[in-house]
Amino acid sequence: METILITGGAGFIGSNFISYLFNETDFQGNVVNVDKLTYAGNLENLSHIVNDYPDRYRFEHVDICDRKQLDRIVEQYKIDIVCHFAAESHVDRSIVSPDAFIQTNIIGTYQLLECVKAHKEHVRLFHHVSTDEVYGSLHDQGYFTEETPYKPNSPYSASKASSDHLVRAYRKTYGLPITISNCSNNYGPYQFPEKLIPLMILNAIEGKSLPVYGDGQHIRDWLYVTDHCRAIWMILKARPIGKTYNIGGRCEKKNIDVVMAICNLIDHLMPMSEYKRKELINWVTDRPGHDRRYAIDCSRIEAELGWKPQESFESGIEKTIHWYLDHMEWVNRVRSGEYMAWIRQHYGH
Ligand code: NAD
Ligand code: TYD
Numbered sequence: 001m002e003t004i005l006i007t008g009g010a011g012f013i014g015s016n017f018i019s020y021l022f023n024e025t026d027f028q029g030n031v032v033n034v035d036k037l038t039y040a041g042n043l044e045n046l047s048h049i050v051n052d053y054p055d056r057y058r059f060e061h062v063d064i065c066d067r068k069q070l071d072r073i074v075e076q077y078k079i080d081i082v083c084h085f086a087a088e089s090h091v092d093r094s095i096v097s098p099d100a101f102i103q104t105n106i107i108g109t110y111q112l113l114e115c116v117k118a119h120k121e122h123v124r125l126f127h128h129v130s131t132d133e134v135y136g137s138l139h140d141q142g143y144f145t146e147e148t149p150y151k152p153n154s155p156y157s158a159s160k161a162s163s164d165h166l167v168r169a170y171r172k173t174y175g176l177p178i179t180i181s182n183c184s185n186n187y188g189p190y191q192f193p194e195k196l197i198p199l200m201i202l203n204a205i206e207g208k209s210l211p212v213y214g215d216g217q218h219i220r221d222w223l224y225v226t227d228h229c230r231a232i233w234m235i236l237k238a239r240p241i242g243k244t245y246n247i248g249g250r251c252e253k254k255n256i257d258v259v260m261a262i263c264n265l266i267d268h269l270m271p272m273s274e275y276k277r278k279e280l281i282n283w284v285t286d287r288p289g290h291d292r293r294y295a296i297d298c299s300r301i302e303a304e305l306g307w308k309p310q311e312s313f314e315s316g317i318e319k320t321i322h323w324y325l326d327h328m329e330w331v332n333r334v335r336s337g338e339y340m341a342w343i344r345q346h347y348g349h
Contacts, residue, residue: 001028001029001030002027002029002030002080002081003029003030003031003032003077003078003079003080003081004021004029004030004031004032004079004080004081004082004083004236005032005034005073005074005077005079005081005082005083006018006031006032006033006034006083006085007034007035007064007082007083007084007085007086007108007112008034008035008041008084008085008086008087009031009033009034009035009046009059009085010033010035010037010041010042010043010045010046010059011035011040011041011042011085011086011089011192012040012089012186012188012190012191012192012225013085013129013186013225013228013229014033014035014085014086015042015045015046015190016188016189016190016225016226016228016229017083017085017229017232017233018031018033018046018049018057019045019046019048019049020226020229020230020233021229021233022049022052022053022056022057024226024229024230025233027233029056029080030056030057030058030077031056031057031058032058032059032060032073032077032079033046033057033058033059033060034060034062034064034070034073034086035059035060035061035062035086036061036062036063036064036086036104037061038088038100039192039334040088040089040090040192042190042330042333042334043059044330044333045190046059058077060073063104063108064084064086064104064108064109064111064112065103065104065107065108065111066111067111067114067115070111070112070115071115071118071119074115074116074119074123075119078122079119079122079123080122080123080124080125081123081124081125081126081127081236082112082116082123082125082126082127083127083129083232083236084109084112084126084127084128084129085129086104086108087101087104087105087108087129087159087160087163088100088101088104088105088156088159089156090156090192090194090195091133091154091156091157091287092194092287093156093194094154094155094156094159095154095155095287095288095289098155098159101155101156101159102155102159105156105159105160105162105163106159106162106163106166109128109163109166109167110163110166112126113126113166113167113170113176116170116176117170117174117176120174120175120176123177124177124239125177125178125179125236125239125241126167126170126176126177126178126179127178127179127180127181127232127235127236128163128164128167128178128179128180128181129181129183129232130160130163130164130180130181130182130183131157131160131182131183132144132182132183132184132221132246132248132294132296133152133153133154133156133157133160133291133294134150134152134157134160134161134164134182135148135149135150135151135152135182135294136150136151136152136153136157136291137151137153137291137292137293137294138292138293138294138295139292139293140293142295143295143296143297144182144246144248144294144295144296144297145246145297145300146182146244146245146246146300150164150165153289153291154289154291157291164180164182167180168180171241171242177239177241178241178242179235179239179240179241179242179243179244179245180243180244180245181231181232181235181244181245181246181247181301182244182245182246182247182296183223183228183231183246183247183248183296184220184221184222184223184247184248184249184294184295184296185220185221185222185223185294186222186223186224186225186228187222187223187224187225187316187317187320188224188225188226188316188319188320188323189225189319189320189323189327190330191225192334193331193334193335196220196255196258196259197222197258197262197317197320198320198324200258200259200262201262201266201320201321201324202324202331203280204262204263204266204277204280205266205270205324205325207272207280208280209280209281209282210259210263210277210280210281210282211282211284212255212256212259212281212282212283212284213255213284213285213286213287213290214283214285214286214287214290215283215286216254216255216256216259216283217254217255217256217292218254218255218290218291218292218293219252219253219254219255219292219293219294219295220252220253220255220258220294221248221249221250221251221252221294221295221296222249222251222253222258222313222316223247223248223249223251223309224249224309224310224311224316224319224320226310226311227247227249227309227310227311228247230307230310231245231247231301231305231307234301234305234306234307235301235305238304238305240304240305245298245300245301245304245305246296246297246298246300246301247296247298247301247307248295248296248297248298249296249309249313250296250298250309251309251312251313252293252295253313256281258317259278259281260278261313261317262277262317262321263276263277263278263280263281264277264278265317265318265321266321269321269325
């Protein structure tokens, strides 16, 4: 029976991945979720897993920079696979305060790699979850391939690029069994409401202003989170040691078009007689170093592993809006700080 150590499993993609693993795949093994529970980590995202799989799921409240704890966990649970999601993940926060990004994304990844190196005899795979932002910014033409040179522009993307390089180097130098995936922008349930899509959904529902940076013509390649989870699961199963895969939705959209789509859907679901949601759009000063366009060429993972995105933007955004409308208690808790009280009540720490 395999045991997978998942770092950052209480965050947006990590918690979706754990749910996907237990509920949508043939995985029969165990999961150990290692998470520091920063503002972005919420164990409530996994309460159904705790209830449904009490014998196969464990949570460890640990910082990935803490090497002693990592060693204990890898030995205690006899970890076979590490799937590394934990990171500081929001570009705007990295601009204001890069320190945590350097600590978690670079030092944390280094400590994990050292831990895996020390337990090479039983850890059979270290999968590193990364971003397309390491490649920098595209003009109107072209796509990021796995061969595109790294050119990160924000402290976030520079810290992720640095972690990717460490992972590659540990393969070349120490023979660690690694894989890497670089994915485009995700959206879906449980995303912390600071990223574009959940922020716009909630502000539009609540009649608050919708801050669009610069001219709103910046392009992102959107992928529904479950499609990302399926791609990672396919990599873990195939175990193509040493390989990197780009993952993307073939779904380029200008920010303003994403915001307009959200406004129109919410107008339809919750009509307001006084105004249309698009009137809430507020053009604000651009983000410094703002990347103009991201677009992924995902033909390698399509050809080699048979992966394809299944969700269209239209169906994915509608599901996501309904999810937020149905989970306003979750939203209020993660925004209010009440969450720590919830943790104490449910987990006693
Ligand atoms: P998130 O911010 O929602 O969650 C990050 C999780 O990591 C949280 O649970 C947090 O508590 C935990 N964490 C942070 N620092 C930690 C530490 N020092 N030790 C242990 N746990 C810690 O992030 P996300 O959006 O779910 O992203 C997950 C991964 O996917 C990241 O590595 C990110 O770079 C990558 N990624 C994200 C996207 C996206 O669109 N969100 C796209 C491509 C790649
Ligand atoms: P974001 O969700 O922060 O992801 P990333 O910067 O990692 O791509 O932002 C997505 C795009 O939306 C990006 O071009 C910045 C823009 N944006 C806004 O225009 N307004 C906002 O309030 C936010 C959070 C982002």
